Amino acid sequence: MRYDFNTIERKWQNIWAERQTFKASNNSDQPKYYVLDMFPYPSGAGLHVGHPLGYIASDIYARYKRHKGFNVLHPQGYDSFGLPAEQYAIQTGQHPAVTTEANIKTYRRQLDQIGFSFDWSREVRTSNPEYYKWTQWIFIQLFESWYNYDSNKAEPIETLIDTFQTEGNQKVNAACDDDVEPFTSDTWNSFSDIQKQNILLKYRLTYLAETEVNWCPALGTVLANDEIVNGVSERGGHPVIRKKMTQWSMRISAYAERLLQGLETIDWTDALKDIQRNWIGKSVGASVTFNVKDYDAKIDVFTTRPDTIFGVSFMTLAPEHELVSKITTEAQKAEVEAYVEATAKRSERDRMADVKTISGVFTGAYAEHPFTKEPIPIWIGDYVLASYGTGAVMAVPCGDQRDYDFAKHFDIPIPNIFDGIDISEEAFADKDKTIIANSDFLDGLNYKKATKRAIYELEQIGQGKGKTNYRLRDAVFSRQRYWGEPFPVYYVDGMPQMIAAEHLPLTLPEVEKYLPTEEGEPPLGRADVWAWDAKQNKVVSNDLIDNESVFPLELNTMPGWAGSSWYFFRYMEDANRDTVFASEEALNYWDSVDLYIGGSEHATGHLLYSRFWVKFLHDRGFVGVDEPFKKLINQGMILGTSAIAYRVSGTNQYVSSGLKDNYNFEEIRVDVNLVNASNEVEIETLKKWQPQFENAEFILEDGKFVVGREVEKMSKRWFNVVNPDDIVEDYGADSLRLYEMFLGPLEQYKPWNTAGITGVHGFLKKMWKLYVGQGALNVNDAEPTKDNLKTLHKTIKKVEEDIENFSFNTSVSTFMIAVNELTAQKCTSREILEPLLILVSPYAPHIAEELWERLGHDSSISTAAFPKFEEKHLVESSKNYPISFNGKMRFTLELPLDMSKEEIEKTVLAYEKTQEQLQGRTPKKVIVVPGKIVNIVG
Numbered sequence: 001m002r003y004d005f006n007t008i009e010r011k012w013q014n015i016w017a018e019r020q021t022f023k024a025s026n027n028s029d030q031p032k033y034y035v036l037d038m039f040p041y042p043s044g045a046g047l048h049v050g051h052p053l054g055y056i057a058s059d060i061y062a063r064y065k066r067h068k069g070f071n072v073l074h075p076q077g078y079d080s081f082g083l084p085a086e087q088y089a090i091q092t093g094q095h096p097a098v099t100t101e102a103n104i105k106t107y108r109r110q111l112d113q114i115g116f117s118f119d120w121s122r123e124v125r126t127s128n129p130e131y132y133k134w135t136q137w138i139f140i141q142l143f144e145s146w147y148n149y150d151s152n153k154a155e156p157i158e159t160l161i162d163t164f165q166t167e168g169n170q171k172v173n174a175a176c177d178d179d180v181e182p183f184t185s186d187t188w189n190s191f192s193d194i195q196k197q198n199i200l201l202k203y204r205l206t207y208l209a210e211t212e213v214n215w216c217p218a219l220g221t222v223l224a225n226d227e228i229v230n231g232v233s234e235r236g237g238h239p240v241i242r243k244k245m246t247q248w249s250m251r252i253s254a255y256a257e258r259l260l261q262g263l264e265t266i267d268w269t270d271a272l273k274d275i276q277r278n279w280i281g282k283s284v285g286a287s288v289t290f291n292v293k294d295y296d297a298k299i300d301v302f303t304t305r306p307d308t309i310f311g312v313s314f315m316t317l318a319p320e321h322e323l324v325s326k327i328t329t330e331a332q333k334a335e336v337e338a339y340v341e342a343t344a345k346r347s348e349r350d351r352m353a354d355v356k357t358i359s360g361v362f363t364g365a366y367a368e369h370p371f372t373k374e375p376i377p378i379w380i381g382d383y384v385l386a387s388y389g390t391g392a393v394m395a396v397p398c399g400d401q402r403d404y405d406f407a408k409h410f411d412i413p414i415p416n417i418f419d420g421i422d423i424s425e426e427a428f429a430d431k432d433k434t435i436i437a438n439s440d441f442l443d444g445l446n447y448k449k450a451t452k453r454a455i456y457e458l459e460q461i462g463q464g465k466g467k468t469n470y471r472l473r474d475a476v477f478s479r480q481r482y483w484g485e486p487f488p489v490y491y492v493d494g495m496p497q498m499i500a501a502e503h504l505p506l507t508l509p510e511v512e513k514y515l516p517t518e519e520g521e522p523p524l525g526r527a528d529v530w531a532w533d534a535k536q537n538k539v540v541s542n543d544l545i546d547n548e549s550v551f552p553l554e555l556n557t558m559p560g561w562a563g564s565s566w567y568f569f570r571y572m573e574d575a576n577r578d579t580v581f582a583s584e585e586a587l588n589y590w591d592s593v594d595l596y597i598g599g600s601e602h603a604t605g606h607l608l609y610s611r612f613w614v615k616f617l618h619d620r621g622f623v624g625v626d627e628p629f630k631k632l633i634n635q636g637m638i639l640g641t642s643a644i645a646y647r648v649s650g651t652n653q654y655v656s657s658g659l660k661d662n663y664n665f666e667e668i669r670v671d672v673n674l675v676n677a678s679n680e681v682e683i684e685t686l687k688k689w690q691p692q693f694e695n696a697e698f699i700l701e702d703g704k705f706v707v708g709r710e711v712e713k714m715s716k717r718w719f720n721v722v723n724p725d726d727i728v729e730d731y732g733a734d735s736l737r738l739y740e741m742f743l744g745p746l747e748q749y750k751p752w753n754t755a756g757i758t759g760v761h762g763f764l765k766k767m768w769k770l771y772v773g774q775g776a777l778n779v780n781d782a783e784p785t786k787d788n789l790k791t792l793h794k795t796i797k798k799v800e801e802d803i804e805n806f807s808f809n810t811s812v813s814t815f816m817i818a819v820n821e822l823t824a825q826k827c828t829s830r831e832i833l834e835p836l837l838i839l840v841s842p843y844a845p846h847i848a849e850e851l852w853e854r855l856g857h858d859s860s861i862s863t864a865a866f867p868k869f870e871e872k873h874l875v876e877s878s879k880n881y882p883i884s885f886n887g888k889m890r891f892t893l894e895l896p897l898d899m900s901k902e903e904i905e906k907t908v909l910a911y912e913k914t915q916e917q918l919q920g921r922t923p924k925k926v927i928v929v930p931g932k933i934v935n936i937v938g
Contacts, residue, residue: 038598281471329364
């Protein structure tokens with residue numbers, strides 16, 4: 001009977017769905033285990049073979065933990081808000097909800113056909129109102145909270161108001177805006193309601209503020225730093241500029257230290273932890289204040305080396321710094337404005353990465369040195385970022401390479417205060433170097449003492465203090481998009497008010513177009529019914545806005561990371577989804593994610609934001625954990641093999657690969673599906689593929705047109721995508737699963753080669769034959785042999801070790817060896833072949849389920865206990881000795897390992913084959929090495 005994988009796989013996928021085989025229970029006596037994938041954005045292109053890599057790994061582990069007796073939660077859903085659906089809506093006029101639903105159907109079909117053990121009863125879609133109702137609810141909780149550094153946690157805003165009413169704010173140690181003025185309780189109580197709301201906004205964990213943002217005019221929206229690549233938008237490659245806008249922000253900076261410390265408690269890779277540590281960027285030093293000459297203005301800088309204060313020879317401001325327009329002299333105005341405009345076109349990431357380009361402009365203004373009172377020229381330079389530190393640096397060219405290069409480039413004098421001292425970069429980094437400066441209070445002190453003394457002296461004159469600084473900035477939370485969560489916010493006298501939780505969700509309105517308005521408002525500005533009736537507590541027509549009982553609603557929407565920052569808690573809840581975001585019982589049972597698998601590209605986005613939200617929810621008592629993901633594994637990437645045609649530069653001629661070096665050429669990628677195994681493309685097929693080839697001339701080699709191949713990221717852009725639907729149809733889902741694991745270690749990048757899948761497909765056919773003979777089951781109750789048991793138990797040992805260590809690729813090799821050995825042993829023993837099926841089941845579940853059923857089982861193989869390894873079956877009781885004559889091995893003889901040398905010699909000499917070799921001669925001596933060899937010298 002042949003291995004009919006298509007029929008078998010469809011059969012078991014239907015059975016799993018009908019029986020809800022993988023549905024988890026929130027009431028179980030079994031220990032729990034929560035396995036989670038970073039949920040996908042459902043794009044119109046569907047899955048390619050690179051996407052399932054992490055899902056297959058997590059599915060193997062989830063199935064393994066079920067075999068080990070755990071109640072496993074392995075859910076799936078969709079991060080279904082996002083810019084791609086909106087861009088498609090702009091192009092076609094089709095509502096994003098329609099395309100999103102169609103894309104989800106495609107994804108679901110593809111995921112199901114690969115045989116994942118997802119609990120689909122808990123599916124999450126971030127764009128569903130019943131889900132984003134709770135995202136809005138969390139936003140409200142953030143708005144109604146402040147961060148108390150004394151208790152080191154978020155607290156309800158009412159506790160802050162109580163303090164203001166009785167004590168004022170002078171003793172409040174809170175995360176807040178820098179421009180908060182001190183006030184007494186009497187002053188607070190005398191403030192108007194609007195004044196009080198304005199002050200509270202400076203303390204709330206989500207707040208409105210004018211912020212420098214990455215604005216993409218073509219997309220009409222703000223982009224996060226991780227949505228920008230090489231100065232253009234990741235989506236579409238559009239230019240991005242820096243622009244000031246009033247935005248909702250999240251005060252993630254309040255959690256900077258806790259986010260750092262939390263990394264010590266979780267099982268993540270060191271590389272991933274380092275990415276977050278560097279992004280948070282903790283620095284210990286001092287805040288120094290420089291007065292600006294001839295202006296009522298001050299410049300605050302943060303430095304980790306306050307001991308170098310006498311080496312300051314100029315200051316550099318970020319071009320976006322608020323003082324630039326105020327202090328620039330008339331003579332410098334035109335040059336400064338042009339520089340600021342040019343800088344606005346570069347992303348922060350580009351500016352940070354560019355260490356070679358030196359550019360800047362003198363403002364014409366001077367600062368005053370805190371101690372010497374000497375004038376210090378104030379420049380602007382794009383290597384200083386407004387979002388990092390204070391947006392200003394005190395430049396010490398004798399101690400910092402970039403400051404030195406800047407000073408040399410613009411011929412700025414460099415103080416010669418380190419005469420005779422090694423001022424190399426290595427020496428400056430040496431924390432024990434003595435600092436010699438032109439100041440009595442620093443002379444002769446080492447780094448640590450000089451730092452403390454400099455801070456002390458700055459504090460004495462009121463121009464500095466010790467400070468710990470973080471690179472982490474508050475997160476901009478507004479997006480000028482349609483397809484995102486609406487803010488549950490309306491405005492009274494320009495001040496934000498929260499819609500009460502019982503009236504959520506606030507759902508997206510209908511709009512005519514999904515573009516910003518002609519006045520530059522976000523797409524929600526096109527809605528005709530987008531006002532809040534505060535008496536009836538419902539959305540009404542804009543025509544009814546009277547600013548007395550009907551008020552305008554927020555026009556921005558939340559970013560994509562809003563819904564993905566808490567979705568893992570939503571999966572825990574299986575019943576009460578209308579009344580709570582997750583019940584206390586569900587949260588207590590599932591606790592947090594035990595294993596999370598996803599891409600490292602989310603290190604400074606999703607993974608950081610979700611940690612922040614969880615710590616906040618923990619502070620407020622909504623969840624019991626303050627870290628969401630106990631163990632995190634970043635899967636590598638499956639790369640595509642692109643096909644490259646070579647166009648002769650400046651012509652419409654294409655030259656075959658072997659002849660390309662005779663021409664100046666440019667590379668044009670073509671669809672890999674047009675290329676055969678010999679890298680040849682039929683000319684007529686290529687001409688029909690795209691118009692650019694229709695009238696092209698082709699220069700052939702040996703009558704053939706051959707393309708080049710290059711391994712790179714699998715992407716529609718490079719036409720190198722392999723559709724898993726085709727692989728499943730031709731080879732089966734189990735073959736796909738095994739092959740993706742077989743390609744190499746989970747964390748590594750590896751190239752896809754469809755031809756390689758035939759090897760694992762052949763293995764599955766061979767395994768099928770081991771169990772099913774010519775139409776009949778080839779398994780019986782025969783007593784297993786010693787070799788059978790040895791093969792089984794070494795396989796159990798290796799596979800269990802591999803799965804626990806996430807070394808899935810070596811398990812596949814182990815299965816192949818086991819099947820080869822058992823086939824050679826002609827094994828038919830149920831006692832061997834049933835446990836083997838359980839071992840294979842997490843990797844190739846369809847064939848395992850089918851054979852399990854044929855072996856007479858009524859229940860799913862997923863409920864079977866994982867086989868137990870028994871060491872005794874690997875302990876050798878005998879040795880197959882090589883028997884040599886004068887150093888040449890002639891035959892082997894199996895003997896017990898516990899025989900003495902004398903017994904071995906006696907037995908070997910009596911053996912008939914030994915007698916044939918000796919032909920009546922008496923050997924001179926017999927060399928016996930127990931457990932190794934026997935050599936008869938003759």
